[in-house]
Amino acid sequence: MEMQYLTTAAFAKLAGVNKKTLHYYDEIGLFRPARVNEKGYRFYSPVQLDRLALIVTLKDLGVPLKEIGAYLCCGDLAQVDEILARQSRELDRRIALLVRRREMLETLRRQNRAFLDWCGKGPQRLLREPERIAVLMGREEMERSHVVIVNYLTDGPGTGLCVEGEDRFLYQKQADGPILVPGGAYLCLYEMARGHHPWDWLASRREQLQRYAGTRGWRLDGRAFVEFGELAVGDTSEDGAEPRCIRMRILEEN
Numbered sequence: 447m448e449m450q451y452l453t454t455a456a457f458a459k460l461a462g463v464n465k466k467t468l469h470y471y472d473e474i475g476l477f478r479p480a481r482v483n484e485k486g487y488r489f490y491s492p493v494q495l496d497r498l499a500l501i502v503t504l505k506d507l508g509v510p511l512k513e514i515g516a517y518l519c520c521g522d523l524a525q526v527d528e529i530l531a532r533q534s535r536e537l538d539r540r541i542a543l544l545v546r547r548r549e550m551l552e553t554l555r556r557q558n559r560a561f562l563d564w565c566g567k568g569p570q571r572l573l574r575e576p577e578r579i580a581v582l583m584g585r586e587e588m589e590r591s592h593v594v595i596v597n598y599l600t601d602g603p604g605t606g607l608c609v610e611g612e613d614r615f616l617y618q619k620q621a622d623g624p625i626l627v628p629g630g631a632y633l634c635l636y637e638m639a640r641g642h643h644p645w646d647w648l649a650s651r652r653e654q655l656q657r658y659a660g661t662r663g664w665r666l667d668g669r670a671f672v673e674f675g676e677l678a679v680g681d682t683s684e685d686g687a688e689p690r691c692i693r694m695r696i697l698e699e700n
Contacts, residue, residue, distance in 0.1 A: 674689060
C-alpha cells in the first residue's frame with residue numbers, strides 16, 4: 447500500500463500546531479517533513495505524529511529546542527527512556543502543583559461566597575463539612591512575636607484563629623492536617639468589623655453568639671473559630687471595614 451502523505455496545513459491541524467511552527471522546526475532541523483516535492487511543498491506522514499507530540503510535550507515542560515533535538519538524535523534508547531522518565535516526574539510535580547492551586551481557589555471561592563451570602567445578617571445556623579487543620583503558631587509563640595489576627599497573605603489561604611478559654615492558636619486548613627474539626631451545625635456570624643481591635647471583636651462576638659444560643663436552648667462548644675474575608679482585605683473598603691466571621695459548633699439543640 448502506498449504511503450499516504452499530508453500537506454503542511456492538514457498535518458498541522460491533525461497535530462494541533464501552527465503551520466509556522468512546522469516550518470520553523472524544519473528550518474532548524476528539529477522536525478523535518480517526510481518528503482518535499484519539486485515545487486518545495488512539504489508533506490508529512492501520519493507516523494510522524496508521535497515524534498511531534500513528544501517535541502511539543504517536552505517544549506511545554508520547558509526543555510529548550512536545542513536540547514530536544516539532541517535527545518531525538520542521540521539514537522540511544524536507554525538514554526531516551528531516562529529522559530522520558532525524568533520529564534514524566536516533572537509533569538507529575540506540575541500536576542500536583544496545579545491541583546493544590548485549584549484547591550486553594552476553591553477554598554477562597556467558598557469563603558468568599560459565604561461572606562457574600564451571610565455578611566450583616568446576624569447569627570446564622572449553618573452546616574459545615576468536617577475539615578482538617580494544622581497549627582501554625584501557638585499562644586506562647588504568638589505572644590512572643592506580638593502576633594495579632596492575620597490574613598491569608600501571611601500563611602496561605604484558609605488561615606484562621608481558634609480560641610478556647612485562654613488558649614488560642616493560629617491555624618491553616620490542610621487536607622492532611624493533624625487536627626480534625628468536626629462537621630455539623632455551627633452558629634456563625636459574618637460581619638464587616640469597623641474600629642474594633644481583633645481581640646476585642648472576638649470576645650464581644652463570642653459572647654453575642656453564646657447569648658443568642660441561650661435564647662434558643664442551644665449548647666455550644668467552647669471553641670470559637672475566627673476566619674476572614676480574605677479577598678476583601680486590603681484597600682477595597684475606604685472606611686477600614688474588615689470582613690470577619692466567628693463560628694461555634696452547636697452541641698445540643700432543643
